[in-house]
Amino acid sequence: xxxxxxxxxxxxxxxxxxxxxxxxxxxxxxxxxxxxxxxxxxxxxxxxxxxxxxxxxxxxxxxxxxxxxxxxxxxxxxxxxxxxxxxxxxxxxxxxxxxxxxxxxxxxxxxxxxxxxxxxxxxxxxxxxxxxxxxxxxxxxxxxxxxxxxxxxxxxxxxxxxxxxxxxxxxxxxxxxxxxxxxxxxxxxxxxxxxxxxxxxxxxxxxxxxxxxxxxxxxxxxxxxxxxxxxxxxxxxxxxxxxxxxxxxxxxxxxxxxxxxxxxxxxxxxxxxxxxxxxxxxxxxxxxxxxxxxxxxxxxxxxxxxxxxxxxxxxxxxxxxxxxxxxxxxxxxxxxxxxxxxxxxxxxxxxxxxxxxxxxxxxxxxxxxxxxxxxxxxxxxxxxxxxxx
Numbered sequence: 001x002x003x004x005x006x007x008x009x010x011x012x013x014x015x016x017x018x019x020x021x022x023x024x025x026x027x028x029x030x031x032x033x034x035x036x037x038x039x040x041x042x043x044x045x046x047x048x049x050x051x052x053x054x055x056x057x058x059x060x061x062x063x064x065x066x067x068x069x070x071x072x073x074x075x076x077x078x079x080x081x082x083x084x085x086x087x088x089x090x091x092x093x094x095x096x097x098x099x100x101x102x103x104x105x106x107x108x109x110x111x112x113x114x115x116x117x118x119x120x121x122x123x124x125x126x127x128x129x130x131x132x133x134x135x136x137x138x139x140x141x142x143x144x145x146x147x148x149x150x151x152x153x154x155x156x157x158x159x160x161x162x163x164x165x166x167x168x169x170x171x172x173x174x175x176x177x178x179x180x181x182x183x184x185x186x187x188x189x190x191x192x193x194x195x196x197x198x199x200x201x202x203x204x205x206x207x208x209x210x211x212x213x214x215x216x217x218x219x220x221x222x223x224x225x226x227x228x229x230x231x232x233x234x235x236x237x238x239x240x241x242x243x244x245x246x247x248x249x250x251x252x253x254x255x256x257x258x259x260x261x262x263x264x265x266x267x268x269x270x271x272x273x274x275x276x277x278x279x280x281x282x283x284x285x286x287x288x289x290x291x292x293x294x295x296x297x298x299x300x301x302x303x304x305x306x307x308x309x310x311x312x313x314x315x316x317x318x319x320x321x322x323x324x325x326x327x328x329x330x331x332x333x334x335x336x337x338x339x340x341x342x343x344x345x346x347x348x349x350x351x352x353x354x355x356x357x358x359x360x361x362x363x364x365x366x367x368x369x370x371x372x373x374x375x376x377x378x379x380x381x382x383x384x385x386x387x388x389x
Contacts, residue, residue, distance in 0.1 A: 028305055035309050036150045040157035042313055043072065045197045047158070048165050065162050069155055076151055079228065086225045093221075100254045192323045197316060203280050204234035207271055214267045218260060220252050230268075234275070236299060236315050238292050241272040290318060294338050 027034055047068050054064035169190055212227025220226070226248045233240035245268040253261035290298075298318040302310035310317070318338070325335035 024305065031306055035306050036154050037157060038306065038313065038317075039309055040154050040161060042197070042316065043154070044158045044161035044165065045194060046201050047072070048162060048194065049198050051162055051165075061163070065159055068162070069159060072158070073151065073155065082225060082228065086222050090222070097251070097254050104253060104257060189324055192326075193320055196319055196323065199280070199283050200235060200316065203275050203283075204231045206279070207231060207234045207275050210271045210275075211267065214271075215248060215252075215264065218252065218256070218263060218267075220248055220255060220260070220264060222248075222251070230271075232312055234272075235312055236295065238295055239299060241268060241276075244268070290315065290322065290338055294318065 051061065051064045051068060054067070055061050208227040208231030211230040212223050215223035215226055226244070229247070230241075230244045233244035236243070245265065249261050249264045249268070252264040256263075295315060295318075298314045299311055302314035302317055304310075306313075322335050322338045325338070326332060
């Protein structure tokens with residue numbers, strides 16, 4: 001490779017990096033518009049199987065979409081009222097919780113004083129303030145609620161997306177110059193994204209129901225709020241369950257003592273272990289996992305780019321990128337790097353994609369050759385007819 005070739009490669013690399021930076025800066029600047037669109041696409045992907053199920057029951061698609069939109073609006077209003085009422089009630093109960101926290105630590109203070117270690121109540125409240133734990137959760141939910149303030153725009157976008165969902169695969173095939181539907185990677189990508197989002201949502205709903213029921217039976221306050229938090233944060237594997245468990249565990253410690261806090265922590269641990277290691281892999285498979293480092297970095301990246309909604313949807317967005325890479329010929333190696341383990345199925349899937357691409361290319365070449373042959377025969381026939389005349 002000559003010096004000019006090296007300069008060309010370096011220039012191409014810098015150009016690609018600059019192109020990516022410009023795109024990210026544009027998305028960051030347009031986040032007030034991009035975030036509702038991303039949330040709308042997320043809702044549409046989840047709702048589309050339910051819409052298809054209702055249409056299979058001979059229900060008109062327009063009526064099915066209308067029913068689903070009414071349900072989404074009611075859920076949004078309920079979530080907003082739940083967060084608002086919980087914040088107001090917690091603000092009123094905060095002095096009582098602080099007194100109960102000091103009472104729970106009274107035996108610790110007695111032991112420390114016996115060792116000539118003076119610790120004041122103010123220091124305990126500074127390090128274990130229950131208001132900080134709840135504010136961390138409510139701030140994120142309030143940010144999501146702030147995005148839901150554009151409810152009319154989101155609902156309108158979701159409606160149009162659901163009506164366009166039927167024709168999307170066909171449009172993608174025509175856009176990629178594949179009118180005969182031979183490129184199977186497109187259908188595989190759409191099916192994998194839809195399957196992941198639906199299964200992840202159902203598992204998250206199950207997690208929220210189990211956590212909410214367990215906390216209610218234990219007598220922890222705001223059990224319904226913690227169930228919603230467990231549902232939302234379950235989209236963030238490994239890290240999300242820990243973040244979602246901190247406020248209820250601290251509140252259980254204040255209300256019920258160390259035994260209640262231990263029971264609450266055990267409830268979260270058992271629920272996420274069963275859902276994450278047994279239920280989810282059974283229906284989703286183990287080939288869609290992300291490494292813990294990728295999960296953490298995606299949480300930071302999407303949170304910086306799209307705010308709180310980006311943090312909640314960080315793993316689904318990264319999974320869409322990973323599925324797209326698995327479905328492409330040149331991106332299989334990067335999908336393997338994003339995975340949580342080097343699995344033979346991923347390598348075989350990459351090889352299968354490459355084989356399919358080669359087969360499709362050969363079919364396309366043969367089709368072009370046939371078209372060229374027909375065209376040449378028609379030309380020869382025309383020339384022969386002209387000669388006979």
